[in-house]
Amino acid sequence: MCGIYGSTIYYNDDVVKAKLERIKFRGPDHSGFERVGSITLGHNRLAIVDLDPRSNQPFTYLHLKVVFNGEIYNYQQIKATLKTLGHVFQTDSDTEVLAAAYLEYGANCVEHFNGMFAFVIYDTKEYKLFGARDRLGKKPFYYAHNGLDFEFASQPSQITLGRQVNLDLKAINEYFVWGYVPEPRSAWEEISKLQAGYSFTFDIATGQFKTTKYWDLNDNHLNTYKGSYNQAQVELKELLTDAVNIRMHADVPLGVFLSGGIDSSVVAALAAANTKQVKTFCIKFNEKGFDESVFAGNIAKYLNTDHHAIECHYDEGMSLIGDFGRYYDEPFADSSAIPSLLLSKYTKKHVTVALSGDGGDESFMGYSRYNWLNRANKFFNCPRALRKAIAGLVKLSPNYRHKLIAMGIGVESIDLLYVLMLGGLEYSWLQQPELGLEVPFKNILSAGSGSFLQKMSAFDIKTYLNGDINTKVDRASMAFAVEARAPLMDHRIVTFAQQLPDSYKFGNGVQKKILKDILFEHVPASFFNRPKSGFSMPLKHWFRHQLKDYVFDNLSKSELENIPGINVPRTMTMIDEHMTGKWNRSSQIWKLLVFVQWLKAQKTSPVSEYQMV
Secondary structure, eight states: OEEEEEESSOOOHHHHHHHHHTTGGGOBTEEEEEEETTEEEEEEEOOOSOOSGGGOSSEEETTEEEEEEEEETTHHHHHHHHHHTTOOOSSSOHHHHHHHHHHHHGGGGGGGOOEEEEEEEEETTTTEEEEEEOTTOOSOOEEEEOSSOEEEESSHHHHHTTSOOOBOHHHHHHHHHHSSOOTTBOSBTTOEEOOTTEEEEEETTTOOEEEEEOOOOOGGGTTOOOSOHHHHHHHHHHHHHHHHHHTTOOSSOEEEEOOSSHHHHHHHHHHHTTSSSOEEEEEEESSTTSOOHHHHHHHHHHHTOEEEEEEEOHHHHHHTHHHHHHHHOSOOOOTTHHHHHHHHHHHTTTOSEEEOOTTHHHHTTOSHHHHHHHHHHHHTTSOHHHHHHHHHHHTTSSOHHHHHHHHHHTSSOHHHHHHHHHTTSOOTTBSOGGGTOOOTTHHHHHTOOSOHHHHHHHHHIIIIIIIIIIHHHHHHHHTTTOEEEOGGGOHHHHHHHHHSOHHHHEETTEETHHHHHHHTTTSOGGGGOSOOOOSOOOHHHHHHTTTHHHHHHHTSHHHHTTSTTBOHHHHHHHHHHHHTTSSOOHHHHHHHHHHHHHHHHHHTSOTGGGOOO
């Protein structure tokens, strides 16, 4: 797990060092760069496998130069095969295997990798760059291509340092809708994200840049599993067991993030079965309704793990806002990033690698919205005129939840309702909400095959899991040099889950049914007889009490007038509605607070100090 950088633009040594120093937290064990002809390659290393300096990067393998962020979990099997084909290895690292696999398989090497990765290989014979990002977008990859020059990095602030860039106003509108900037756009006009499941080539001589999709969720295979439920349960458990086991290989201490929910408990249970006493970590909130630490503690005790509960106070959590822009670079409004940062901060004292339960809700239909949207889908069989009439009556209620329901039932289709509700349904505080409501991967909902539940699941994997969850976990864990691994995001498990009938995942109203049945082989089902609780912050309460002055100071009229794309009078009314208890506007307020802090960081960024030379 590391941070990578490279450019065909010449910067002097001080600028290159500054670009690497900018994300030194991602890889504090070694930092270095190398100039090869017109190419500069740089790397910050967090040593996980083969800790010897021989595996530092940029890495040389014959005529290839490599910078690599991530892990290839099946590298030992690939290495064994490559040895039979005549390849010779000098290290025990997966970086060397990656390079050899490229020599053997060319661009198709990515199809052999099971892992999370973002890498670039400079082929000095072919005078070209080849790179790729993992199938589900666990690892970030940003780039700027102006038709001739090419610059890439793990985080965009490395690229913005030393060059003039402009905010992408469409991307900012997308942020205010989704809470993050969806790929392939970034917050800057000049910078893009390489999409998940894509590789690229860059011809250094001509400046030609070309991307290729090498993997995607395949709609044609949805709902094609023909085996019985019991057969599917056996097959899934085998996949889960292997996915956990191959992610437990590391030359540094390893543990598990255990929230107390289904997904992390499955991972913890399978990890505990594979090692003597695994370390587990959870976050503890003082606010009622937000604390699952007692449930995590019960599960940890049953599994006999070495358990650590980390207490989260609002003052410590909110103090991280000052560094939020440093770690996340782009505006990012998932408030659970704060407890994720705290969890990583304290976990680092004990381990360098932590397994998580990310990916289970998307693949196995675990979000509560799947439940109530599945019910609402029947209501959308009614004529829209009737629904709009009902909405008009419901809207008269003083309860803000009823008003939200009224907004929802009057929209054109269940697909549109799903998209709108993901951003909060109400967009009157934006000047041009249509700029942010252009739906990424819209074809999955509008033209994809399978049931509405299947389409929601696939849409969330391509959007929310990729743009929100992966961004949150990568930045939060790497902020404190912790490598987070997600067994449930093994592409084999995601593909298998997409092929299962709905009833295997959402049977008789039981969400994540097959995953729960596997878990209950290890942990009593009685531990989970409780409502699902998300990994979230009690912002609704904090904004009205402990952080009330903070909100008014940072979202004053003068501050709001600096934010592009918002309706200032309507936004001020919205904030007042929250403070007086008329409406829960905590989501919108958090988006604004994050953006204000991020915008201030951009204005104070020392671009002029590092101009191109």
